Amino acid sequence: MKRKMEVSELIFKIIAYVLLIIFAVLCIYPLLYALSSMFSSFDAIQAGEVIIWPVEPQIQSFMWVIENSTFWVNYANTLFLTFVGTIWCLFYSILGAYALSKKRLMGRHGWNFFLVFTMWFAAGVVPTYLNYQQTGLIMANLVGQSSMYDIDLKWLIVIAMGMNAQNIILLRNAFEGVPSEIEEAARIDGATELQILTKVFIPMSKATIATVALFFGISRWNGYFWAYRVLGTGQSYSWPVQVYMRDFLERNTLLTTNDRGEDWIVQSVPEATSYLYAMVVFAMVPILVIYPFIQKYFAKGVNMGGVKE
């Protein structure tokens, strides 16, 4: 009996290890492939010789990206959007979550519903686009311009995008977890509401705030669709790097019709793939740099993510 049990356990363990290792390898392989391709010769990529290590190494793609000023302007835009956008989102999310975490807040259920409802129902693509257009117009009018393309639309992206109710609920739950005795003590010592938030609640919820900041930051760094829809071709100097990369892909892609009358992609220039891989690697660097430091916080942060109401 005992022996049989151990065998089934061993088999399960082996299966678990093997499948986990395969999955983990599959998860990082495409990124590794991009890295190797970036340093491989164009012919080697075309011929499919690159598998793990660079083949016929070259640094032309690397240099092309380094010298590509448009790429770096867009890169700076993304850094700006990520940095300012994350701070803005954190600002109103922390304040709002703090207020929502207080039992004495009147209409607490109502405010919570106001927030959670946006997770259930969204107006959709067209209304959202029209709304951004109108916001852009109002912002332009405020500074005395008549068209939204006359102002730097980066600011519109910063303030109007990147909302996430789930993150606010994460913060709210973390604030609810702070013992009320500590708050009382601070209040007796004469701390104001803002001091209680900044001196007690924020330091005590560092892990969650780090996680939420990461979520906001990542979604800003990776944001494509709405930035592209709002900026379009009208304001390419404000493009984030994601829009630039996609535009590069489309510019260097030829559509050919196959025998069934459907389009399929052929790349026009052999260098394009290699350049694209190089840009992909550069665009991932900040995430890869921050990721290990903040990775340990997720598990803690995510587990508090249940919506309690």
Next chain:
Amino acid sequence: MFKLKCDDFLEYDESTGTYSMPAEQRVRDETERNRWKNIGLTLLKDWRLYLMLVPMLLVYLLWKYAPMYSLTAAFRYGSAVNPDERAWAGISAFQSIFVGFYSASFWMAFRNTFILAFYGLLFGFPMPIILALFFNEVKSNITRSILQVCVYLPKFISTVIVTSLALALFQGTAGGQPIGIVSRFLMMISHSETLMSRVNDGLLLTSEYFRALYVVTDIWEHAGYDSIVFFAAVIAVSPTSYEAAQIDGAGKMQQMRYVVLPSILSTVVIMLIMKIGGLLSVGYEKLYLLSPDSTYGNYNVAEVVSTWSNRLSTASTGAELNQAFGIAGEMTNNLIGMILVIGANTIARKVSDVSLY
């Protein structure tokens, strides 16, 4: 008689011979009269707290709720810009997307939304649970951490990069051998004529294999990260439960069935509700990037309601006039999505006492 009646609620003062209101009643009346004043005072005393709520409410009001006003354009003629200035059209927009001119493309998009969402749920939902159970078998902390760092990573890669890499890895042939590394691998192991011709076209761009590959890339992106929640639930199972089961002679599978699964059930239910809630908002950004044009080979399976609506309203001709149809279609989709999440939540509350909202 009168005196008796009055005694029920008034107090009689013997010394002055007058009736007066009892003290508690006076307080009660006072409170009732000052109800709004008191609320005002509480608000005033706590004004800092309410002020803190304002930026968040404004942001949500301006950019989440204000767009909902444009939904009225679905019931009016013509463009959705300034819907107030247009005449009411009743449900004619809904008629034309359900049975009229746009019905073919709308129902195709609607069906695709459902199919992609359903496949995503069917294959995508169990994956993180399985991963979590597997992670539980890895007893070495270092090995597990390394594996976890690897599988969480794809979640943080942008959709643009994921789709660019996917298109490149599955790229078809430019005369001769296919270019993408996965395409080459498939060519090596497969001898099926049809598969090979599709691989030549670029597998992601064919309607036959698009759905499967979409789900696979979705699992690649999300399964690892989603396993965090389940893994936390699995390691919360106390070791004594396993020991008790082992003493009772339970094998590995029986332990899974009778110890682990019941303990993580509530987490599973909550995550399932959340998944169902987001069911119909399938990743339109990704689908838009994988099938940007209606001439693409994968168009008839990759078009979902959001991308359909976006396409209608950005078409080179008649975009403005089509906005009402796009809005009507997406509204239908999102309302059904909302009904799904409320339904899932109600059912979950009935059967298992677990609910999210």
